[in-house]
Amino acid sequence: MNTLLEQLKNKRLIWQGSQQEQSFTGNSTGYAELDEALQGGFPQSGVIDIHSPIGIGELRLLLPALRYRQQDKRLLVFIAAPMQINGEMLAEFGIALEQVLIVQPNSAEHALWSAEQCLKSGCCDSVLLWHQQLEIAQAKRLQLAAEQGDALHVVLRQNRQLSLSLPVNLAMKLNPHAQGLEVQITKRKGGWPAHSFNVNMSKAWPELTLNQPTDNVVSFPRAKVS
Amino acid sequence: MQPLWLYLHFPHLQLDSLCDAMPQSHAKEHDGVSAHINHQHSLVILHHKTNCVLQLNQAATDAGIRIGMGLGTAAALDQHLQVLSYKSDIEQKKLIEIAEHLYLVTSDISLFPPNGLLLRIHNMLMLYGGLKGYWRALKAQLNDFQVHYYYASGQSPYAARLLARTAWNQISDHLPMLLHQIGIRQLVDSELDRKTVDKLARVGIHCIADLMALPLKDVAKRFDIDLVTYLGRLSGEFHHPMDFYHPQSKFQRYLELLYEISHTDTLMFPMQQLLAALEQFLKIRDLLTQKIIFTLYQRDQESLTLEVGSAQGEYQANKWANLTVLKLDNLTLKAPIFALELTTAETQLRSPEKTDLFNASKGTLSYLQLISLLQAKLGEQAISQVMLDDDFRPNKVNRYVQPQLKSAPKPILVQPLRPSFMLKMPQPLTEKVTVIHGPERISTGWWDSQPITRDYFIARNQHGQWLWIYRAASKQWFAHGLFS
Numbered sequence: 001m002n003t004l005l006e007q008l009k010n011k012r013l014i015w016q017g018s019q020q021e022q023s024f025t026g027n028s029t030g031y032a033e034l035d036e037a038l039q040g041g042f043p044q045s046g047v048i049d050i051h052s053p054i055g056i057g058e059l060r061l062l063l064p065a066l067r068y069r070q071q072d073k074r075l076l077v078f079i080a081a082p083m084q085i086n087g088e089m090l091a092e093f094g095i096a097l098e099q100v101l102i103v104q105p106n107s108a109e110h111a112l113w114s115a116e117q118c119l120k121s122g123c124c125d126s127v128l129l130w131h132q133q134l135e136i137a138q139a140k141r142l143q144l145a146a147e148q149g150d151a152l153h154v155v156l157r158q159n160r161q162l163s164l165s166l167p168v169n170l171a172m173k174l175n176p177h178a179q180g181l182e183v184q185i186t187k188r189k190g191g192w193p194a195h196s197f198n199v200n201m202s203k204a205w206p207e208l209t210l211n212q213p214t215d216n217v218v219s220f221p222r223a224k225v226s
Numbered sequence: 227m228q229p230l231w232l233y234l235h236f237p238h239l240q241l242d243s244l245c246d247a248m249p250q251s252h253a254k255e256h257d258g259v260s261a262h263i264n265h266q267h268s269l270v271i272l273h274h275k276t277n278c279v280l281q282l283n284q285a286a287t288d289a290g291i292r293i294g295m296g297l298g299t300a301a302a303l304d305q306h307l308q309v310l311s312y313k314s315d316i317e318q319k320k321l322i323e324i325a326e327h328l329y330l331v332t333s334d335i336s337l338f339p340p341n342g343l344l345l346r347i348h349n350m351l352m353l354y355g356g357l358k359g360y361w362r363a364l365k366a367q368l369n370d371f372q373v374h375y376y377y378a379s380g381q382s383p384y385a386a387r388l389l390a391r392t393a394w395n396q397i398s399d400h401l402p403m404l405l406h407q408i409g410i411r412q413l414v415d416s417e418l419d420r421k422t423v424d425k426l427a428r429v430g431i432h433c434i435a436d437l438m439a440l441p442l443k444d445v446a447k448r449f450d451i452d453l454v455t456y457l458g459r460l461s462g463e464f465h466h467p468m469d470f471y472h473p474q475s476k477f478q479r480y481l482e483l484l485y486e487i488s489h490t491d492t493l494m495f496p497m498q499q500l501l502a503a504l505e506q507f508l509k510i511r512d513l514l515t516q517k518i519i520f521t522l523y524q525r526d527q528e529s530l531t532l533e534v535g536s537a538q539g540e541y542q543a544n545k546w547a548n549l550t551v552l553k554l555d556n557l558t559l560k561a562p563i564f565a566l567e568l569t570t571a572e573t574q575l576r577s578p579e580k581t582d583l584f585n586a587s588k589g590t591l592s593y594l595q596l597i598s599l600l601q602a603k604l605g606e607q608a609i610s611q612v613m614l615d616d617d618f619r620p621n622k623v624n625r626y627v628q629p630q631l632k633s634a635p636k637p638i639l640v641q642p643l644r645p646s647f648m649l650k651m652p653q654p655l656t657e658k659v660t661v662i663h664g665p666e667r668i669s670t671g672w673w674d675s676q677p678i679t680r681d682y683f684i685a686r687n688q689h690g691q692w693l694w695i696y697r698a699a700s701k702q703w704f705a706h707g708l709f710s
Binding site: 054055086097207 | 684
């Protein structure tokens with residue numbers, strides 16, 4: 001019995017809970033709520049799959065982490081962005097524009113190809129790809145390429161329909177919220193899905209959040225004078 | 227030091243320089259010079275004026291075809307005969323290619339177009355420790371080409387040439403033997419013109435030895451001065467001036483194909499041969515190039531040019547091959563290709579990139595290599611970098627440029643609260659939004675006749691998206707960006 005187990009283990013056919021790497025170190029995302037939910041932050045390399053409508057703050061959620069990753073002087077690549085990337089906003093946030101590369105391929109196929117090339121080249125630290133439909137095999141390839149080049153790959157998708165669970169490090173679903181974003185982590189390597197939570201952006205971008213209903217208003221005591 | 231010359235005669239250089247585009251026949255390339263020609267079809271090269279066979283391959287010889295036969299006889303002997311017309315410029319190009327390669331081991335090379343090379347070797351012997359060592363080094367260089375050659379040494383250029391053209395195939399510095407060998411050659415094989423040979427034959431002189439036996443003075447009296455000069459140069463008594471070959475500084479190589487190619491996939495094999503030659507050329511000179519140019523000669527069509535660029539200078543054949551494959555994907559051939567040519571643009575000296583040994587990246591490409599790769603596949607306009615111009619107008623701030631070398635741009639004053647995505651053209655606002663922040667008036671640009679006067683607002687629509695909208699002077703509302 002034991003030898004059979006040994007054999008299966010050697011062939012990597014069985015998976016044991018104790019094999020899971022426990023020493024997970026993440027880079028801070030810049031948001032305390034998200035860091036807590038991710039137990040440290042975004043992974044150093046791998047694929048992050050984000051389902052989000054466009055223009056609700058999905059890029060702002062990533063920017064602090066992207067800025068931090070630029071420290072080792074590698075490239076930040078935007079592939080197939082739905083609109084023109086505004087360099088002024090990136091520069092204002094402190095991202096070095098000379099390390100930003102913008103790729104606008106003609107087709108989704110070429111976009112995937114460029115993402116893979118950028119990831120495995122080793123000279124990009126983060127690659128953002130706007131892509132609609134990702135298949136399992138493609139996600140796997142991107143994952144391997146990201147690990148090979150020690151890069152973080154973020155796939156941003158807009159379609160709302162639920163797709164298959166992909167072999168990625170982290171999958172998140174974003175929804176708009178008055179004070180920032182409502183984040184639901186649907187998949188995390190080495191973790192369990194958790195309830196959705198809110199990320200408060202009112203500190204970093206006070207102009208891009210709705211005013212919180214102030215809760216320090218105490219109703220004026222009505223003293224009855226008799 | 228006794229002068230010694232070596233002559234290499236290539237009897238069918240055009241036939242040998244035809245490239246076989248089929249990789250499987252490539253396997254035999256190292257089996258020696260004579261083994262590789264084993265094409266199934268017999269092939270002859272025909273002189274276009276005299277219409278007789280000049281060069282032929284093994285299959286044609288087996289079929290009974292001989293040099294000097296007319297086309298009719300040859301065609302009658304083999305019905306599947308392939309016929310090519312003789313072109314001396316192909317031979318000449320190949321000859322220069324061989325000379326360039328031999329230049330790596332020997333210094334003084336003189337071209338005898340279209341199919342001979344003369345080497346001055348007595349000044350090289352010290353370096354190689356004698357004739358044997360020299361010939362071994364030279365032979366190794368020659369074996370890199372799949373060409374047939376005859377060779378011979380001689381005490382003078384003409385002597386070496388005469389012996390090589392009559393296929394003596396020996397290297398020696400023993401003067402009596404050389405003199406004897408020259409002596410027994412027929413006059414018809416020499417450089418002398420037909421008329422002189424006939425004239426000499428009439429007085430009973432048939433071989434060189436007969437002629438040498440006569441005193442020079444008598445020969446001069448009886449015959450013209452050219453014969454005297456020839457004899458003097460043959461024996462090595464007269465000085466024979468030579469122009470020696472200087473290698474080119476630019477790479478240019480032409481490859482004629484044995485079969486016409488109409489698919490881009492098959493084209494890659496001959497291209498790789500050219501790239502390998504390029505690699506060798508650049509490696510020896512320690513050079514890099516940023517651009518290579520393939521010229522594809524099409525049948526009955528204008529030739530195609532295929533330019534492959536690499537932002538980082540490269541010399542390695544496999545790196546160029548990868549980029550070329552990507553370029554070939556986008557290429558459509560209108561007609562079959564019969565020949566290829568590869569040239570390089572400017573070359574530069576190689577200066578290795580200095581990188582930290584401990585902080586080296588795990589990847590395989592450098593920044594510039596990645597950009598070249600993307601540009602080769604997607605086209606140059608697909609890759610850009612964003613630069614900022616010092617302007618208040620939102621549509622003038624961003625400038626999308628070709629990726630350049632890393633250099634920090636000049637710092638400009640950037641405005642706070644700008645959207646991350648901009649629409650190329652502002653769109654009329656069509657949905658209901660709530661204005662959260664604003665206005666910010668931008669009224670500028672009076673100096674270049676593109677003035678704008680706009681009040682910008684940050685607004686949120688019902689889907690929770692943050693828009694950057696503005697009201698023009700005409701009171702119309704437009705959306706201009708998204709705060710993503």
